Amino acid sequence: MNAISERPAGLATPLPLLSAVDLHKSFGPTNALAGAEMHVWAGEVVAVMGPSGSGKSTMLHCLAGIVPPDSGHVSYDGRLLTGMSDAERSTLRRTEFGFVFQFGQLVPELSCLENVALPLRLTGVRRREAERRALEWMARLEVDDLGGKRPGEVSGGQGQRIAVARSLVTGPRVIFADEPTGALDSLNGERVMQLFTAAAKESGAAVVLVTHEARVAAYSDREVVVRDGRALNLERMG
Amino acid sequence: MAIGQAFLGLLETGPRHGYDLKRAYDQRFGQGRPLAYGQVYATLSRLLKNGLVEVDGIEPGDGPERKRYAVTDAGVTDMADWLGRPEKPEPYLQSTLYTKVVLALLTERPAAEILDVQRAEHLRLMRELTRRKATGDLADQLVCDHALFHLEADLRWLELTAARLDQLAAEVRR
Amino acid sequence: MSTTAPAPVPRRSALRAWAGDLLFGARLALSGGRQGWLRTVMTAFGVGLGVALLLAATAVPSALQSRQDRSEARLDFSRSLGAEQPADNTLLIASADTRFRQQDISGRLLQPEGPRAPLPPGVATMPKPGEMVVSPRLKELLAASDSTLLRERLPQRIIGTIGDSGLIGPAEYYFYAGTDRLDPDSGVGRRITGFGDRTGYSALSPMLVLLVIIGFVVLLLPVAVFVAAAVRFGGERRDRRLAALRLVGADTRMIRRIAAGEAAFGALIGVAIGAVLFLAGRELVRGVVLFDISLFPADLRPGPLLAASTVLAVPAAAIAVTLLAMRSVVVEPLGVFRQAQAPRRRVWWRLLLPVAGVALLAPLFSGAGSRRTFNEYQVAGGAVLILVGVAALLPWLVESVVARLHGGPVAWQLAVRRLQLDSGTSARVVSGIAVAAAGAIALQMLFSGVEGDFRRETGQDPGKAYVSAPAGQGLILPAELDRRLRATPGVTGTGSALELLVAADGDLPGEPALRSLYIAPCETLKTLARIDTCRDGDAFSLDNSGGSAGNMMAHFTAGQQVEVGYRSGMGDEMRPVHPNWTMPTGLRPVESAPESLGLVYSGFLLTPGAAKGAPQSHGRIAGYAQVDSGSPDAYDRLRNTVAAVDPTATVYRLQSTEENKRFAGIKRGLFAGVTATLLLIGASMLVGTVEQLRERRRLLAVLIAFGTRRSTLCASVLWQTAMPVVLGIALAALSGIGLGSALLTMVDHPVRLDWASILGFSSVGAGVVLLVTAASLPSLWRMMRAEGLRTE
Ligand SMILES: Nc1ncnc2c1ncn2[C@@H]1O[C@H](COP(=O)(O)OP(=O)(O)OP(=O)(O)O)[C@@H](O)[C@H]1O
């Protein structure tokens, strides 16, 4: 019953950009992932849903090369992530991926602008240029007036939008978002999702969106449900 | 309300008299509103006509309550189709869905799949509404939001039911 | 639903509230897992160290007093002790100080003249000729297998040891030896009727007092800073916890009480640790020799009042610091909670401290020279204010420097921003480093300046020795000393002369001009100065005092009547042997030669023919020897030769670096002490860094998730540690140099920078930074794992 995701209709790329096959990951006695399989095509927004503790975050971490799975393979754009060294995976995350988490992701001592510019600076872009591009993205997410403030001085929704801007600033091909609206009320959450998905679509980035809120998931093109460490594709495509 | 499919499901667990069927139905799905006899026999005769049930045997005596009904192969297929087909997401759906889940459990079909299929359907509609919301004017948005909140409530119910399937199965099969 | 009347909120009695809050605080100190324990242990250790050091400091006055008491009790020269005529209660005594390798050994020759002759303190029986009584240390030294040469020099039979009451400290090398060769009438030895006199003059020179004061300040202040930092270990986290408590409704006083309870718990354990440390350290003191000073453990007895106030004051200070630091929690709980930026620090009161310190020291700058005594409190107060000023200025300095920094690579930016948000925590800790380094630099400057005295260029090459023996009647003559010296293995050249003192009326009444007269044959004189032609009857004048020859001649003209030869009397009393001696005519000025055997001195060099009528005794025999410095025992063999000739003779080793060795030891000790302090502070920095990393575990995981290189994060930790330390060291160097210059000025020494020590302490500081960073890497590594992404 571990259905394989089919290619979503209307997308031109024949091969998935990011694939995970037969992922297993256990923490002590807990089997967080038990043969999960998932594919992400370029430019699509995939919602990953499922009950709490079913292994959504673990799957996201494996897909993004943050933690290596115990067994199974993750490949990105023809390259096998599971065979890469930590440094190579870091480089990949820095250049090809973006991340948004639920909370606590902004560096509290850096200003919001510096936070957004941080991934660019990590890839070696000079400060001025990095901050210029950061400001563009902040404007795109309607938080460009917060540049000088520190994360401790902005609201939760503003902070999330800043985090989204940060995830987009390097022009990644995949953005991983783990409960990006988890700490927000529905109105704020929707606003963040609207801006987020619109910006992602515009820049052509695929989004892997872990959420337990249906209305957040409704911003996706496709849904994957994770249950007991397995990913199920439930949609009848095409 | 899909009384016919419910009868097919109940008959799948074994042939019954019409009166038994009514009792079983009332007990599981009636929610305090027992079926009228007329409705029972009208439904049964429609099913008979469509070849979904057959008369398994007639006991001595008079009247339709003396007939025992059994489901035919066509009836089993029809019900499976129905179970596997998502309902059009609309308000006050849960009694149908509940019936489906209980029947699936009764007939030992994978009930989780029913819920999953249904939630996918719900989500698809939600996605559509969300998209419409992005392009529409404020009135559109408000209308869409209303629908979205309802759908979300249903979806939550689906999730909750999915999480409690084991419990429900134990109760149904008791 | 049943309705119940709202229960009345019980009003806690004030006392109960107090106790409850304090106990709650103490529980906070204990809870919090390993981290909480570590914090409490560090606090306790810091407080303990402070208590121990303070107890030691309070014991120092009494210790010095007992030292001085014992030193006065065995005093053997003073006008009141002297006697003209032998009697049954008189004792002849002479110094027989010597030196074995690097170790100074003091000794007295005793020759009782009657049955009631006085016994020195700590000595049970009077040693007869061929016997001696020695201090325990000397006994050990004599018994050592490689002390053969010393045993040859002190062959007397040991009939007992000197008791503690007769020794200034346990590490003293001292002996009393019996003799029958003393004769005060010919200038060998003194006649006394007893030991001990209240002279009232301090056993410690003002310079030494200054060193001790500054030493204690330098040791105590970093510990004080450390205590202050120790009670704030984990302060950030605790502050946030208390701010949270405050946000949920705890009032200001409750918060203060809870914080006080937490600090008091650690501080009380600290007092116990301090007492144990002090008692244990006291036993170790027997083995410690500093400034040639050693103490008996029993000497270190803090006065009960001082001890009690120490035991109370340190925990009280710890609590006070905690409460002071609570200000921001009390005033701005939300800001603390949300880690918003704290208000800027003010500078004026911080600057006031060092300014006040300088103002205290300034009146001591101009004065009568190094013999002057100081007001200890003024000196200590000034030094403390300057050093405390360093501690107070540093947080401000770090804040204002960091506020001006921007740009740079990511690691740098992270560190700078981190410090901009909260530089106080690290600056406070680094203040300890700064104070220690500033004090140490000042002390080093003082040492180096004083050391300069001993380094005054004599033009002497190593390998030269000068023997000074009393020229008594029937004692050895220069020629005989010469012969014996030459026969000593390792001695390559000798020259000996009779040295007499001549006096003429000086410029001021009552202050005669004094010069030395050296009488020796031509060939000896030629080894002492650059003399081309010399015949018996010639006389020369040598002036190396820096003035003109005319100056030297000012009071001594040819044919003038002068006094010559002195009987050694008691105290300042000097009586000429020959009151009317005529200065020889035809004095020829000569210069000293670098290759000269002897000390470069000023005086008159006379051939025997020119010194007719001069006394043969009541002077000293000056012997000069060239020693093969490559042979390690040469000096001790020479001393043995001289001791055999006359045990009261003194041998000087004319080596310009000789005296420095003593300071080298002190410098090493100081360096070790400061290094230990810095390591201690490094440990507290480490705790702070690790704690900070732990708090930021989620953030670190996020940073790693989006591909931050580990090296970037390591570098940011390094910068974050290094920046305050670098600023601290810079400030320390500045203020250390300032304080050192002030102290040197006070003792009338030219100010000279001791770059070596400044560099040394700077590199120790840098080492601490690297160490702290390196030690925090394992936990950084651990924090950077993806587990951190999980919500806590
Ligand atoms: N580092 C870890 N150590 C131990 N167990 C872990 C760890 N990470 C995940 N688990 C376990 O693995 C399972 C899946 O965890 P995961 O975080 O992926 O769930 P999730 O689907 O993201 O849940 P939620 O919706 O609540 O975030 C859980 O049972 C969890 O307890």
Ligand SMILES: [Mg+2]
């Ligand atoms: Mg999760």
